[in-house]
Amino acid sequence: MTTAKLPAGVPAAADASLRWHPGGPFDLLQTLGTLRRGHGDPSIRVTADGFWMAFTTAAGPATLRLASAGPAAAPWIEARAWGPGAAAAIEAVPRMLGRDDDWTAFDEPGFHATLPRMVVEARRRNPAVRLPATGRMVDSLVPTVLEQKVTVIEARRGYRYLMYRFGTAAPGAGTVAPANLLVQPTPEQWLRIPSWEWHKAGVGPQRSDTVMRVLRSAAALERLAALPAAEAAAKLQTLPGIGVWTAAEVVQRTHGCPDSIAVGDYHLAAYVGAALTGRRTDDAGMLRLLAPWAGHRQRVVRMIGLSGFRKPVFGPRMTIQDHRGH
Structure with missing residues (x-):
């Protein structure tokens, strides 16, 4: 390179x-x-x-x-x-x-021999994918916290609301760049958002309090980008309101971690279980299934996603909550 x-x-x-x-x-x-x-x-x-x-x-x-x-x-x-x-x-x-x-070790023929055919075929058809590593802890952590224990639809709706209210126009927006391109608020700007604006965004007190709490140590948070992914994830989990799911979702993006698995995800365990065995499973079952590929578990999950596999519907969808009218 x-x-x-x-x-x-x-x-x-x-x-x-x-x-x-x-x-x-x-x-x-x-x-x-x-x-x-x-x-x-x-x-x-x-x-x-x-x-x-x-x-x-x-x-x-x-x-x-x-x-x-x-x-x-x-x-x-x-x-x-x-x-x-x-x-x-x-x-x-x-x-x-x-x-x-x-991806060298993952692409070795001997390693491929241990993988499900679905994963091997997905990798064969997608040789050009990499795992990104932004190094920007705050930019990843805030929207991830907003996704805790709610549907993706609800979380993204709230994130867009807050971005349009408190984000700033990107340099060159409307001239060299798209007119609607925005920069996420800085930690100081996030901390100044009043409680009623979080409420209007549909973000409950637990999630908004977590954002406020972790951003009071934003400088220390950004220093985690220089640590190995596993260490950064462990340190993130010492912060109140940050668990294994949030930490994994963050380091997947900030560190390009090839192994972090979002334990506690509402859909992931059932999805992985269905893909690898034809049956839904829980977090413990998912970790057992992925254990043979330790070090590359996120690569395996990414390839399952790129395979086009769709999980059968096992039960009712998670209810979208709307905190804005209460």
């Missing part, structure tokens, strides 16, 4: 830019899709000319545009960034795109 600056003058309007070579097949949308909180995520927009992201760096906000170019077998990624945090955003691109995500 190599990283090289774009020739001078190519992205004339950008404050910083990069051309990154993954060193093999690479699918931008498959790799980064897990970072989106639904198609309506205000901080991520996918357009005909690229994958747009907006976020805050230590130097300030940044807008980042990523686009794939070149042959399918050996593409490269054109990265352009705008705003005070442009240089920092560009510096983080290779890691975010999975530079450190090594």
